[in-house]
Amino acid sequence: MAQKAIVGEKVGMTQVWGNDQRVIPVTVLRVEPARIVQVKTGERDGYSAVQVTYGHQEAKKLNKAEVGHFAKAGVAPGRRLVELRLDSVDGFEVGQEITVETMLAGERVDVTAVSRGKGFAGGMKRHNFAGQGASHGNHKHHRAPGSIGSCSFPGRVFKGLKMAGHMGHEQVTTLNLEVVQADLERGLLLVKGSVPGPNGGVVIVRNAVKAK
């Protein structure tokens, strides 16, 4: 899995200049210091992870369960509770802070987020179908999927056939992005390339599992 992970929010994309004076396209992530609220271990919870929170939340916006949960950990309430799955939770304690400095410039990371929802999308958009002709007598079937199966044998449409349906708003992980800059002072992490999800969306950054 991963040895280290942090949680942040996507700010947007822009560009910076590298040492070779070439433009690097980057996604800016805001990474506030994350406070560990709970440490989950294999023996007790069945898997190892740290539950963290970040930012600040007004006390009146919390329900009693949340108040109790934060009070038990002795951690100031934050905006969200996010679980970061890790190989090992050795060295992580409740109350400890995880900062953006966990990630170093030049390191490879994976970024997980919920992608932008596209709603009910047709085959062309959802599965890159080619669609049908614009002319040659075609009538009202320009974006139709075409044939979806055979005749009386098998007499049914196979399960899992690519068809129109809900697209997006699912967990997507982009692998092997390069960290361009980790700025503790401003709480910013710059990764090269694009990241799933809308601006303002929650992203989880962990060290790359398939790094070469």
Next chain:
Amino acid sequence: MKTTDLVDNQYLRSDLPDLRAGDEVKVHVRVVESGKERIQIFQGNIIAIQGSGVAESYTVRKLSYGVGVERTFPKHSPAVAKVELVHRGEVRRAKLYFLRERTGKAAKIREKRES
């Protein structure tokens, strides 16, 4: 204000003249050859300005031995040492792509008289 301003602002250059389409400029480009850096000057007319903010760029066109050469520079690139404004041009549009089909005197841009 853009949300990425806190990253962009440190890269914006303030030492550049106000550039517009039609202007004749000398762009001092840093060229690294065999480890050594020298300055190369690209002089021509700005025929287009694209983009905004940190991603803004401009296209400079010049005639080199009768062949039209165009180069696009990111406005805030550190590879550009200096931009010199030779003179402003009198033009009526933002994109001067029509100059590509013209040669000789027809491809000349009138100098703008500042009053």
